[in-house]
Amino acid sequence: MRDLYIKNTLTRKKELFKPLNAPLVGMYVCGPTVYGDAHLGHARPGIVFDVMRRYLSYSGYKVRFVRNITDVGHLVGDGDQGEDKIQKKAKLEKLEPMEVVQHYTLRYHQNMDALNCLPPSIEPCASGHITEQIQMIEKILQAGYAYEVNGSVYFDVPKYNTHHHYGKLSGRKIEDLLEQTRSLEGGDEKRHPTDFALWKKAAKEHLMHWPSPWSEGFPGWHLECSVMSTKYLGEHFDIHGGGMDLLFPHHECEIAQSVGASGKEPVKYWVHNNMITINGQKMGKSLGNFITLDELFEGNHKLLEQAYSPMTIRFFILGAHYSSTLDFSNEALLAAQKGFERLVNGYSVLQNLKASENSSVEIKPILDKCFAALDDDFNTPICIAELFGLVKIIQNASRNNAQLSLADLKLLKHNFDVILFEILGLELPKDSKDKSASNQDDLMQLIIELRKNAKENKDYATSDLIRDKLSELSIQLKDSRDGTTWEKT
RNA sequence: GGUCACGUGGCCGAGUGGUUAGGCAGUGGUCUGCAACACCAUCUACGGCGGUUCGAAUCCGUCCGUGACCUCCA
Numbered sequence: 001m002r003d004l005y006i007k008n009t010l011t012r013k014k015e016l017f018k019p020l021n022a023p024l025v026g027m028y029v030c031g032p033t034v035y036g037d038a039h040l041g042h043a044r045p046g047i048v049f050d051v052m053r054r055y056l057s058y059s060g061y062k063v064r065f066v067r068n069i070t071d072v073g074h075l076v077g078d079g080d081q082g083e084d085k086i087q088k089k090a091k092l093e094k095l096e097p098m099e100v101v102q103h104y105t106l107r108y109h110q111n112m113d114a115l116n117c118l119p120p121s122i123e124p125c126a127s128g129h130i131t132e133q134i135q136m137i138e139k140i141l142q143a144g145y146a147y148e149v150n151g152s153v154y155f156d157v158p159k160y161n162t163h164h165h166y167g168k169l170s171g172r173k174i175e176d177l178l179e180q181t182r183s184l185e186g187g188d189e190k191r192h193p194t195d196f197a198l199w200k201k202a203a204k205e206h207l208m209h210w211p212s213p214w215s216e217g218f219p220g221w222h223l224e225c226s227v228m229s230t231k232y233l234g235e236h237f238d239i240h241g242g243g244m245d246l247l248f249p250h251h252e253c254e255i256a257q258s259v260g261a262s263g264k265e266p267v268k269y270w271v272h273n274n275m276i277t278i279n280g281q282k283m284g285k286s287l288g289n290f291i292t293l294d295e296l297f298e299g300n301h302k303l304l305e306q307a308y309s310p311m312t313i314r315f316f317i318l319g320a321h322y323s324s325t326l327d328f329s330n331e332a333l334l335a336a337q338k339g340f341e342r343l344v345n346g347y348s349v350l351q352n353l354k355a356s357e358n359s360s361v362e363i364k365p366i367l368d369k370c371f372a373a374l375d376d377d378f379n380t381p382i383c384i385a386e387l388f389g390l391v392k393i394i395q396n397a398s399r400n401n402a403q404l405s406l407a408d409l410k411l412l413k414h415n416f417d418v419i420l421f422e423i424l425g426l427e428l429p430k431d432s433k434d435k436s437a438s439n440q441d442d443l444m445q446l447i448i449e450l451r452k453n454a455k456e457n458k459d460y461a462t463s464d465l466i467r468d469k470l471s472e473l474s475i476q477l478k479d480s481r482d483g484t485t486w487e488k489t
Numbered sequence: 490g491g492u493c494a495c496g497u498g499g500c501c502g503a504g505u506g507g508u509u510a511g512g513c514a515g516u517g518g519u520c521u522g523c524a525a526c527a528c529c530a531u532c533u534a535c536g537g538c539g540g541u542u543c544g545a546a547u548c549c550g551u552c553c554g555u556g557a558c559c560u561c562c563a
Contacts, residue, residue, distance in 0.1 A: 030563075177491090247557095248559070272563095280556070320502060321502090324502080327501070332501045334513070336501080338514095373503095382510075384512085385512080399520095455522075460522060467524085487526095
């Protein structure tokens with residue numbers, strides 16, 4: 001196994017990846033709250049953690065990838081007056097809360113599938129782990145890091161902070177937090193502004209509630225991730241991922257809860273993806289400046305000049321390092337689309353390449369660079385840049401401006417496949433994949449033959465007619481020295 | 490206000506103490522009956538000002554600008 005380095009948010013350093021129980025790797029990623037369609041921002045963690053997971057698998061690890069579905073408990077608005085997001089949506093649409101959950105979970109799955117993100121090994125939902133959440137609260141209470149008030153249970157942050165460092169992940173100090181935290185509204189049950197709810201007593205009109213030792217209520221915002229990661233990956237596991245916006249308070253609270261309950265540090269490597277921006281500003285639900293994935297796939301949004309395929313989106317996202325912000329624009333997306341086409345083009349040319357006696361170029365060093373890039377904190381943009389270098393060689397070889405030995409050609413074919421499909425998870429456009437499966441190709445060969453005859457007879461009217469009509473049918477003819485090929489556009 | 494990032498050529502986006510990132514767009518060529526595709530060549534660069542150094546876009550300081558988190562957010 002090669003050495004893989006991962007930037008750990010906890011230490012702010014790139015660290016050599018050493019799994020706790022090699023070859024097993026436990027990976028937990030925060031999934032969506034299912035109360036609305038997934039947008040471009042959701043695609044990013046979906047894709048970048050998919051590539052991490054794929055690369056770890058490729059590298060020989062046996063990965064258990066857990067990604068939750070949040071279907072309960074996130075409050076809207078400020079303080080206690082807030083409403084459960086899913087409940088709010090349910091009331092709005094006159095649905096059962098679980099209907100909302102089911103609907104958006106399905107749509108999320110469809111989107112992730114379109115983006116060719118592999119499904120998680122386990123996809124637990126919060127509502128299915130109420131018992132476990134109650135058990136964890138009991139543990140935290142026993143440890144003395146929580147207190148009950150009027151049927152609700154809160155995590156005692158100042159007390160926790162006397163034994164541990166609350167704020168170490170996000171680089172905060174509790175004293176600073178105290179100064180900056182918004183002042184509490186009157187009647188708050190919390191003893192300290194930084195305390196957070198583990199269990200909330202449900203108001204009468206609250207639709208989603210469960211029995212507990214403290215009250216009929218529902219679990220707090222951050223608890224599900226601690227509970228479900230512990231249940232499926234253990235009290236101490238390898239990788240926890242999520243968006244940077246979850247760093248504080250969500251992930252900070254997760255650490256506090258887990259340490260509070262078990263005394264053990266839950267996560268070895270914390271990994272955070274950066275945000276997608278639009279006009280330099282974060283794309284987010286609360287800002288209302290988001291574009292849903294369906295809108296992108298269909299080109300159905302006022303900011304979009306055209307539709308962009310899921311693979312264009314995937315390629316676009318992999319073109320930037322996960323830790324950098326990535327700015328959305330039609331121009332950038334179009335560049336990604338064209339770039340991806342170039343890569344696909346290179347791939348299909350590669351399939352028909354003939355081997356020479358010797359190689360005039362070196363393949364292995366470039367492939368090594370691809371893997372070295374991925375080993376360096378999953379640097380997909382550099383990996384892709386090297387791939388373009390290979391495309392140049394492939395194109396040159398097809399024009400006899402470069403030669404590849406049989407061994408090199410085999411090496412290139414195999415690894416181009418591995419990197420493009422297995423690791424980066426890109427897919428060829430459906431049409432070109434199905435091309436050989438039908439008799440379409442035979443028909444096309446006939447048409448190409450007829451056009452060739454016309455050209456030889458200098459009957460350019462006929463040859464251009466064929467070309468133009470095919471073009472209208474979204475079929476592009478590609479003339480080269482060795483004859484004509486075709487592809488769907 | 491606190492904490493933390495970032496500022497790269499027309500656009501997107503890597504990288505980093507001395508060597509071409511890459512893609513898209515542009516320009517010139519090759520190919521073509523004309524094109525498209527493809528290929529070759531080529532042009533725009535590291536926010537301002539200081540400092541360290543033989544040498545900085547890369548390190549340090551400072552100023553300016555932008556953003557994120559501090560409230561649910563991927």
